[in-house]
Amino acid sequence: MHAIVLHAFGPAENLVHEKTEDPVPGPGQVRIAVAAAGVHLIDTALRAGHQGPAPRPTVLPTIPGREVAGVVESLGDGVDGLWLGRRVVAHLGFAPGGYAELAVTEVERLHEVPANLGFPEAVAMIGTGRTALGILQFVEPGPESVILVPAAAGGVGTLLVQYAKHAGATVIGLAGGPEKVERVRADGADLALDYTDPGWPDRVREHLGTGTGSVTVVLDGVGGEVAREAVALLGDGGRHLVFGWSAEGIGNGRGHFVDGLSERVLGPAMLRRTGGPDPLRTLELRALAEAAHGRLRPAVTRFPLAEAATAHRALETRATIGKVVLEP
Known part of the structure; x- marks a missing residue:
């Protein structure tokens, strides 16, 4: 198969498209013919050599990527034969291997892709x-909410805007450049x-009809x-929920936190809220259902697998809209 291989940490050019050995599914695993592989901002940090949230150091050489969708084309021992030929999507966890024509994962990680959902959208x-x-x-x-979303044209941001609007909230979305603003x-x-x-905060105040922002x-x-200016627009009792700080670099930034106001909402905090024996899988099921029913419509920017460096x-220069996906 062909895959993207990282032999040395560094710039995007270190992502090399080359021929490698086909992975072999072990007991309880399947092999997926990959139709779409997700690219995450964390991938760029790991490629550069920043450890980020990974629980163990990245061992080189490696095939990056932790989100894949495609068709099951081979089964390991003990896997139900009904999985063969099915359209599936899986998050590989912290085991890499997604930027490839073939990827292996545990059968427990699989979700069947809804019939009305494409592989890039499922990823x-x-x-x-x-x-x-x-x-x-x-x-x-709800109708009483005024939600402000910086980076509203990104993968997460587009979905936050859609969800809040469906719930009846007043939604303010920020993005960089006319094309992204139009998407928002x-x-x-x-x-x-x-x-x-630089005048965007005044536009918000004017829209809301307040002198200070609410x-x-x-x-x-x-x-x-951007976060500092957004926080200044919060009314009494307002909340600042922080889930990233891309403006300051994912490898070393700390965002903009305000004592008594800001709350970090990913990681353990998110999992405690989700509950159940497998919180992440619960969220995955909900996400796929929202897309299948058309309540959430993920935006996708596609690149050929061979152009992973591009x-x-x-992604690093904020030149994309929505989720970045590689297609073999």
């Missing part, structure tokens, strides 16, 4: 979708603004100066 929901729904456990948006508007945001325009919740995956550069 978007299995990782990014579950994250969005995990964040939304901390918010109950198409997702239903009541106000879509370019955060590179945002109830900021759903912040950006950090930096995909990483585009």
Whole structure:
């Protein structure tokens, strides 16, 4: 098979498209003919040599990628034969191997892809979708809510905007550049603004008809100066929920936290809210169901597998909309 192999930590150019050995499924595993592989911002940090949230160091050489969708084409011992030929999607956890034509994973990680959902969209929901729904456990948006979403054209941001709007909230979405702003508007945001325009906070105040701003919740995956300006728009009792800080670099940033106001909502906090014996799988099932019923419509930016380096550069420079997906 062909795969993207990382032999040395460093820039995106270190992602090499080359021929490798086909992986062999072990007991309880399946092999998937990959139709779509998800690219995550964490992938860019690991490629550069930052450990991030991974529980163990990345061993080189490695095939990056932890989200795949495709067709089951081979079974390991003990796997029910009914899985053969089925359209599936899986999050591989911290075991890499997704940027490839073939990927192996445990059968317990599989979800059947709904008939009305494409492989790229399924990949978007299995990782990014579950994250969005995990964040939304901390918010109950409704007609009285004013939700501000920085990076509203990103993979998570597009879903947060859609969900909050479906719940009846007033939604303000920020994005960088006209094309992204238009995407935010198409997702239903009541106000879509370019955060590179220094006057955007005044536009928010004008829209809300207040002198100081009365945002109830900021759903912040950006950090930096955008977060500082967003937090300043919160009304009394407002909340700042932090799930990332891409503006300051995923490997070393800390976002913008305000004592008594900001709350980190990923990791253990998210899992405690989800509950059940397998919280992440519960969120995955919910995410796929939301997409299958059309309540959430993931945006996807596609690249050929061989152009993984280009995909990483585009993601790092915020040149993409929605979820970035590689297609073999």
